[in-house]
Amino acid sequence: MPDTAYFDDLETRSADQRRAEQATLLRKRLASITQAPADWRAAAAEVQGPDDLVALPVMRKSDLSASQKENPPFGGIAVSNLAHVFQSPGPIYEPGGISHDWWRMGRFLHAAGIGKGDIVQNCFGYHLTPAGMIFESGARAVGAAVLPAGTGQTELQVIAARDIGTTAYAGTPDYLKVILDKADEMGVTLKLSRAVVGGGALFPSLRQEYADRGIACLQSYATADLGNIAYETPAMEGMIVDEGVIVEILTPGTGNPVEPGEVGEVVVTSLNPDYPLIRFATGDMSAVMAGQSPCGRTNMRIKGWMGRADQTTKIKGMFVRPEQVAALVAKHPDIARARVVARRDGQQDAMTVQIESDGGDAQTFATSVVDTLKLKSTVEIVPLGSLPRDGLVIEDQRTYD
Structure with missing residues (x-):
């Protein structure tokens, strides 16, 4: 285990x-963005803190690609x-640095108990995509050696x-089982005792299977654009937001925060001085957890992945998008919120719009x-x-049995 309870x-x-x-x-990161449109820079100049980010537009992957x-x-x-x-x-191109813990993944590996003396079998890809380098950077930050296995x-x-x-595994949640099953088939005993995973769902049954084998498995929430966003600790109560980002939970299709505790889209502002991304929409859904983690870390917690925010649905041959639902609500001050429900009426699509008012x-x-909505x-x-x-x-209740 690391010598200290916390990474920093x-x-x-x-x-x-x-x-x-x-x-x-x-404020420093916003001031450094000098190539943005004049109206964006004018709005950014008025931002004094995280609560003021609502004045700036949300950036989506499609915006970045374009x-x-x-x-x-x-x-x-x-x-x-x-x-x-x-x-x-997309393609979308992401920069990467090699300065200390550039992707901020060391914080997660430290929380998982990985440090000096460990050898991490890094089974994330190293070709074109950054996941392999993201976790290698984290291992370097905690003093662990790496087998770049891919x-x-x-x-x-x-x-x-x-x-x-090797004492620790890094990779997708399911590939570790492939390795362990192959080891059993070969009659080989491995020394793996910790696993740090991402890039896919860690189902409770799979986590338990690893625990039964003596492997403590924790997951992180990271993207190629942003690096580490949030991570689990041994307390196993939600995911703690990384110290190098600001996380907002917004109503899908808007730039507006949800009420505390409600589910919404995860939008992240990276404070990385080498590559600041402002209000970058991940497309993932989550919610803020109340209170503080029992592990003693004090930052905000989120509940982990809770679905995709891009709920765009084709109804009667037409795409209905969350942005359109948001525009409907914005048209009428007496509408608190709206929900589109797609269903089947016999052999045809049907749509109901539920309006809170x-x-x-x-x-x-x-x-x-x-x-x-057309x-x-x-x-x-x-x-x-x-x-x-x-x-x-947008809720799609249609079945095609």
């Missing part, structure tokens, strides 16, 4: 100290200390793990639905507070 003092800051220090860094095509390779974002360039589907050639992976004596005229709302719909006015707070603004 940032993890145990008071809420006021964290807010003040992040506000200072945020800007990179117009202004390659990074869409006009000034990047410093560039050591690597990676490519993700994926595939499982029998060789088992032999290397045996011969080298304490009044209003259904026919007026129906006209706005046609104008905004489809006719049944409109149901429901009492305030009656729609589920699950982050869905």
Whole structure:
């Protein structure tokens, strides 16, 4: 185990100290973005802290991809200390650095109990995509050695793990089982006792299977664009937001925060001075957990992955998007929120728009639905507070059995 309980003092800051220090860094990062449009820079100049980010637009992957095509390779974002360039589907190009813990993954590995004396079998890919380098950077930050194994050639992976004596695994949750099963088949006993995973769902049954084998498995939430966003600790109560990012939970299709505890889209502002991304939408859904982690770390916690925010659904041959639902709500001050429900009526698609309101005229709302969503719909006015707070603004109830 590491010699100290925490990776650094940032993890145990008071809420006021964290807010003040992040506000200072945020203003510096915003001031450094000089190639943005004039109206964006004017709005950014008014931002004093994380709570003011709502004044800036959300950036989506499609926006980043389009800007990179117009202004390659990074869409006009000034990047410093560039050591690597990676490519993700889209294509989207991400910069990478090799300065200390550039991706901020060391914090997660430390929490998982990995440090000096450990050898990490890194089964994330090293080609084009950054996951392999992200976890190698984290291992370097905690003083662990790395076997850059990548994926595939499982029998060789088992032999290397045996011969080298690897003590920790990094990779997708399910590939570890492939290695362990191959080791059993070969009659090889491995020394793996810890696993740090990402890039896929860690199902409770799989985590338990690893625990039964004496392997403590924790997961992180990271992306190629942002690096580490949040991570589990042995307390196993939610995921703690990394100290180098600001996380907002927004209503899908908008730039507006949800009510505390409600499900919404994870939008992240990276405070990385080499590559600041402001209000970058991950497309993932989560919710903030109340209270502080029993592990003693004081930053905000999220509940982990809770679905995708891009709920775009084709109904009657037309795409209905969360942004359209948000526009419908914005048109009418007496609409608190709205939810589109797609269903089947016999052999045809049907659509109902449920509208939370304490009044209003259904026919007026129906006209706005046609104008905004470009489809006719049944409109149901429901009492305030009656729609589920699950982050869905478009619910597809159709089955095709």
